[in-house]
Amino acid sequence: MWRGASINFCRRKLSTATRVNMKLVQFVKDGKQSIGVQKDDSSIVDLTADNESFPNNMVSFLAGGSSLMEKAKSFVASCKSTISTQDVKILSPITGCEKVVCVGMNYKDHCLEQNAPIPEEPVIFSKFPSSITGDGDPIILPKLSNSVDWEVELAVVIGQTGKNIQIENAFDYVAGYTVAHDVSARDWQMQKNGKQWLLGKTFDTFCPLGPWLLTKDAVKDPHNLSLRCIVNDKVMQNSSTSQLVFGVDFVVSWISKFVTLKPGDVILTGTPPGVGIFRKPPILLKAGDVVTCEVEGIGKITNPVVEEK
Numbered sequence: 001m002w003r004g005a006s007i008n009f010c011r012r013k014l015s016t017a018t019r020v021n022m023k024l025v026q027f028v029k030d031g032k033q034s035i036g037v038q039k040d041d042s043s044i045v046d047l048t049a050d051n052e053s054f055p056n057n058m059v060s061f062l063a064g065g066s067s068l069m070e071k072a073k074s075f076v077a078s079c080k081s082t083i084s085t086q087d088v089k090i091l092s093p094i095t096g097c098e099k100v101v102c103v104g105m106n107y108k109d110h111c112l113e114q115n116a117p118i119p120e121e122p123v124i125f126s127k128f129p130s131s132i133t134g135d136g137d138p139i140i141l142p143k144l145s146n147s148v149d150w151e152v153e154l155a156v157v158i159g160q161t162g163k164n165i166q167i168e169n170a171f172d173y174v175a176g177y178t179v180a181h182d183v184s185a186r187d188w189q190m191q192k193n194g195k196q197w198l199l200g201k202t203f204d205t206f207c208p209l210g211p212w213l214l215t216k217d218a219v220k221d222p223h224n225l226s227l228r229c230i231v232n233d234k235v236m237q238n239s240s241t242s243q244l245v246f247g248v249d250f251v252v253s254w255i256s257k258f259v260t261l262k263p264g265d266v267i268l269t270g271t272p273p274g275v276g277i278f279r280k281p282p283i284l285l286k287a288g289d290v291v292t293c294e295v296e297g298i299g300k301i302t303n304p305v306v307e308e309k
Helices: 002-009 058-063 065-078 108-113 167-173 186-190 248-256
Strands: 023-029 032-040 043-046 100-104 123-127 139-141 152-158 174-181 207-215 226-231 234-240 266-268 290-295 299-307
Touching: 023 043, 023 058, 032 065, 058 065, 152 226, 152 248, 152 290, 167 174, 167 248, 174 266, 174 290, 174 299, 207 299, 248 266
Parallel strands: 100 266, 139 299
Antiparallel strands: 023 032, 023 207, 032 043, 100 123, 152 174, 152 266, 174 207, 226 234, 226 290, 290 299
């Protein structure tokens, strides 16, 4: 019953009644954390420079609601000064959030890859927020695992508090989207710890996010985006969010039945086929690898792989 309902909603397009269309970033300049709007590849409008109207972190900014978002839009439109991306350290667009909620087995083609049935209801697990890292930062291979794998994902960022959200209202609670890499230690996910997924998913650096938070109105249809994972210049995953079993609106509504969603909460919506563990023979990440995850129209993140010291 649930699967049929979700597929119907999976084709829902986002209303474009009010457009914001900003690439929101977090960064550090001269030891000070700030938030801003990426104007182009080389410049950022600093929202927090000499402006006490804006907090210096994204979670607090999102908690300010639509009025603060509109104020930021007006500020960017009138601001004539920018700072160079070369002069800052770009962080993950979301840090210090309350929850990172993940949906497993949420691509039809990924289920086929495993000869697994398509879920009748969303399979939910989580990562600790401490696993979040940014574009360009290293993925650290833990000494405890020898089976670390890649997973490109579309990530949804929540913009306002919600509980028991109705599907038809779900997009009202979405602030925007970013690119996620659900790094996974398959031995801890599939063999150890009673085969509970959490430990295998939540080692430090196992959730690269970025490079920015693209506000939702810039994405006409989150259910029709290509996404790829490239390891050392070789395309390993190449699919589309049209393969989602449960769409963004369904997933937001479903999760909110169990927990209250808060501004800045991140939802990873699942990964397509092509992960390393199901290749024959399996291919797993090693020190020196470079992984790029990209989602059409949203952006891409690249992270080198290093061994834990």
